[in-house]
Amino acid sequence: MWRRILAILVARNREFYRDRAGLGWNLLMPLLMVLAFAFIFPDQQTALLKIGVLTPDDTLSGVESPMLDLKAVTFVTVSSAEQASAIVKVERHQLDLLFDPNPGAPHYWVNSDSARGALAERLLLTAGCAPAGSATGAGPQASNPPQRQALSGAALRYVDWVLPGVLAMNVLFSSLWGVGWVIVRYRKNGVLRRLRATPLSAWEFLTAQVLSRLLVVLGANAIVYLAVEWLLEVPMRGSAVTLALVYVAGALCLISLGLIVAARLRSEELADGLLNLLSWPMLLLSGVWFSLEGTSPWAQWVAQASPLTHLVAAARAVMLDGAGLVEVLPEIGVLLALAAAFLALATWMFRWE
Amino acid sequence: METIQPLIEARHLVRLYPGGVRAVAGISFQVAPGECFGLLGPNGAGKTTTFEMLEGLQTPTSGQVLFKGQPLGRTYRESIGIQFQTTALQDFQTVAESLTMFASLYRRRADRDELIRLCHLGDILDRDTRTLSGGQRQRLLLAIALVNDPELLFLDEPTTGLDPQSRRNFWGLIEQVRRRGTTVLITTHYMEEAERLCDRIAIVDQGRIVVEGRPQDLIRDQFPAHLIRLPESAWPDAVPLPPEALVQNGEIELPTAEVAPQIEALERIGADLSALRLATPNLEDLFLKLTGHALRN
Numbered sequence: 001m002w003r004r005i006l007a008i009l010v011a012r013n014r015e016f017y018r019d020r021a022g023l024g025w026n027l028l029m030p031l032l033m034v035l036a037f038a039f040i041f042p043d044q045q046t047a048l049l050k051i052g053v054l055t056p057d058d059t060l061s062g063v064e065s066p067m068l069d070l071k072a073v074t075f076v077t078v079s080s081a082e083q084a085s086a087i088v089k090v091e092r093h094q095l096d097l098l099f100d101p102n103p104g105a106p107h108y109w110v111n112s113d114s115a116r117g118a119l120a121e122r123l124l125l126t127a128g129c130a131p132a133g134s135a136t137g138a139g140p141q142a143s144n145p146p147q148r149q150a151l152s153g154a155a156l157r158y159v160d161w162v163l164p165g166v167l168a169m170n171v172l173f174s175s176l177w178g179v180g181w182v183i184v185r186y187r188k189n190g191v192l193r194r195l196r197a198t199p200l201s202a203w204e205f206l207t208a209q210v211l212s213r214l215l216v217v218l219g220a221n222a223i224v225y226l227a228v229e230w231l232l233e234v235p236m237r238g239s240a241v242t243l244a245l246v247y248v249a250g251a252l253c254l255i256s257l258g259l260i261v262a263a264r265l266r267s268e269e270l271a272d273g274l275l276n277l278l279s280w281p282m283l284l285l286s287g288v289w290f291s292l293e294g295t296s297p298w299a300q301w302v303a304q305a306s307p308l309t310h311l312v313a314a315a316r317a318v319m320l321d322g323a324g325l326v327e328v329l330p331e332i333g334v335l336l337a338l339a340a341a342f343l344a345l346a347t348w349m350f351r352w353e
Numbered sequence: 354m355e356t357i358q359p360l361i362e363a364r365h366l367v368r369l370y371p372g373g374v375r376a377v378a379g380i381s382f383q384v385a386p387g388e389c390f391g392l393l394g395p396n397g398a399g400k401t402t403t404f405e406m407l408e409g410l411q412t413p414t415s416g417q418v419l420f421k422g423q424p425l426g427r428t429y430r431e432s433i434g435i436q437f438q439t440t441a442l443q444d445f446q447t448v449a450e451s452l453t454m455f456a457s458l459y460r461r462r463a464d465r466d467e468l469i470r471l472c473h474l475g476d477i478l479d480r481d482t483r484t485l486s487g488g489q490r491q492r493l494l495l496a497i498a499l500v501n502d503p504e505l506l507f508l509d510e511p512t513t514g515l516d517p518q519s520r521r522n523f524w525g526l527i528e529q530v531r532r533r534g535t536t537v538l539i540t541t542h543y544m545e546e547a548e549r550l551c552d553r554i555a556i557v558d559q560g561r562i563v564v565e566g567r568p569q570d571l572i573r574d575q576f577p578a579h580l581i582r583l584p585e586s587a588w589p590d591a592v593p594l595p596p597e598a599l600v601q602n603g604e605i606e607l608p609t610a611e612v613a614p615q616i617e618a619l620e621r622i623g624a625d626l627s628a629l630r631l632a633t634p635n636l637e638d639l640f641l642k643l644t645g646h647a648l649r650n
Contacts, residue, residue: 007457011443011450018445189441194497197408197435198458353410 008208030170038159052098091153096120107147164315165288175254183262184271196352237322249335250311256342263349359383366416376402378560389537394557434503449478459501472496488519544636576634577610587625
């Protein structure tokens with residue numbers, strides 16, 4: 001049985017890597033996309049400084065501080081529940097400074113690696129809130145100066161944020177078209193008919209297709225990741241093994257989805273249309289390009305049903321937040337459960353001709 | 354032959370397609386081990402559907418296929434080899450790789466070197482299968498069909514589209530395969546192919562077997578020894594055609610046991626004998642006589 005699976009797998013892999021044009025496209029497209037993003041959004045956002053202010057009631061009206069009179073600064077409110085994520089944003093230079101105006105013990109968090117953080121700190125202090133023990137800016141209100149909490153961390157560029165999504169998108173296209181379109185072509189041109197006349201069983205054939213595509217997807221993604229890492233030095237805060245597991249689960253799920261589309265169709269055009277119909281809503285609603293925070297509740301609800309959402313969320317958690325295997329296990333579980341369901345349905349639906 | 358158990362047997366095969374089309378309307382025959390049996394018939398006669406039921410690729414609506422006296426089981430595919438009318442192979446594989454892949458799918462395997470020698474593949478082993486000529490491609494597809502050293506070989510119009518030279522070469526290959534004792538089932542459009550390769554044939558039309566037997570016997574049964582052919586214009590207008598005469602493609606065909614008296618008779622009625630031709634009936638004549646009615650009507 002495994003000899004038969006291996007024979008089909010090897011043939012399919014050859015078909016993939018000897019097709020130079022297709023191979024180049026599989027590697028080049030995601031790479032070019034990431035590079036394009038790095039150049040389109042070069043991280044010089046706005047000249048305005050962005051300072052987070054911790055408030056109990058989500059408004060600045062109750063906050064008494066001369067700092068709030070500062071011009072050229074955007075203040076955003078941060079509830080106590082959001083404090084932890086706001087600190088992470090300071091670490092990633094997404095927020096220049098976080099200020100807690102608590103009258104009893106005012107303090108602030110600032111990233112020592114951020115030039116704009118230093119600027120925001122200077123503004124904060126000259127506005128009349130000099131830190132304890134500081135010689136600079138000692139003024140009339142220095143009786144209760146805010147405490148400095150130093151943070152560190154490199155800026156999170158858009159390209160860093162978008163990379164896990166682009167890799168997931170590559171998994172999506174490679175998985176759906178790599179099995180869906182190819183099997184429909186096999187059915188149309190008679191390859192399936194020829195294989196059917198041998199002792200090869202349907203599930204042996206499908207297993208070989210899944211494994212072959214899994215190798216291709218992971219190999220291509222590893223190459224793209226390493227190339228992006230070499231060119232742009234993207235962060236990798238979690239373990240590479242966990243990240244690989246996330247992409248394996250995602251690829252299995254999307255390949256199985258492709259097998260459902262390919263189960264019976266004979267027309268490549270129809271298969272192409274169906275695959276597009278499946279992939280574009282997933283791409284839009286899965287947070288590949290932009291965060292879904294603040295979108296309508298139904299969009300978020302639909303997004304939860306998309307395997308790509310779980311794949312992107314888990315990959316981002318590992319790469320950007322350093323999440324461990326246990327933390328992304330729920331997402332991996334959802335992906336594997338969907339994969340099993342899709343694969344069972346695809347095997348049940350499959351017709352050789 | 355009745356004493357030997359047939360290798361494969363079709364029993365009252367019927368196949369209905371959606372919409373009530375009767376592709377096969379009750380076909381029965383037996384093929385003995387080592388025999389070469391040909392299914393002949395016009396396009397749409399039901400040959401391919403019958404073949405697919407015998408190959409186990411289609412389930413008969415009713416009727417049964419028996420292999421060595423048993424219904425087709427799981428191991429049947431290990432015992433047969435099939436060369437389809439049209440087959441695509443996976444892209445980007447060489448001849449050698451294609452052979453290896455198909456060989457890996459079977460438990461039983463033919464000797465690879467012998468297979469390469471038999472099908473003359475030695476010079477093209479490293480060629481991409483997409484660059485092969487028609488004849489080379491058919492030889493590779495035959496080798497793939499023989500890769501498991503099958504007891505029963507199905508050839509579905511194996512030489513359609515080949516030039517006459519390649520076709521004759523291919524027949525030579527099949528004769529070698531037969532000498533190894535392999536039983537062969539073949540469908541073809543080429544009567545010359547059937548006459549050369551087949552021990553027995555069945556002519557199929559509209560889903561039924563019209564006639565079955567050894568080619569020479571069938572020709573002898575259906576025709577007198579000779580055929581006289583005249584252009585239609587050579588026949589005098591005033592004289593009605595005899596009932597045994599067949600008119601097709603502007604030609605009148607008169608089956609005749611004795612040539613001389615017939616020619617005298619033609620002279621008597623005033624026929625123009627300047628373009629007269631004499632022929633010995635062959636399988637093609639038989640085929641046209643038995644299946645040509647749809648065109649004539």
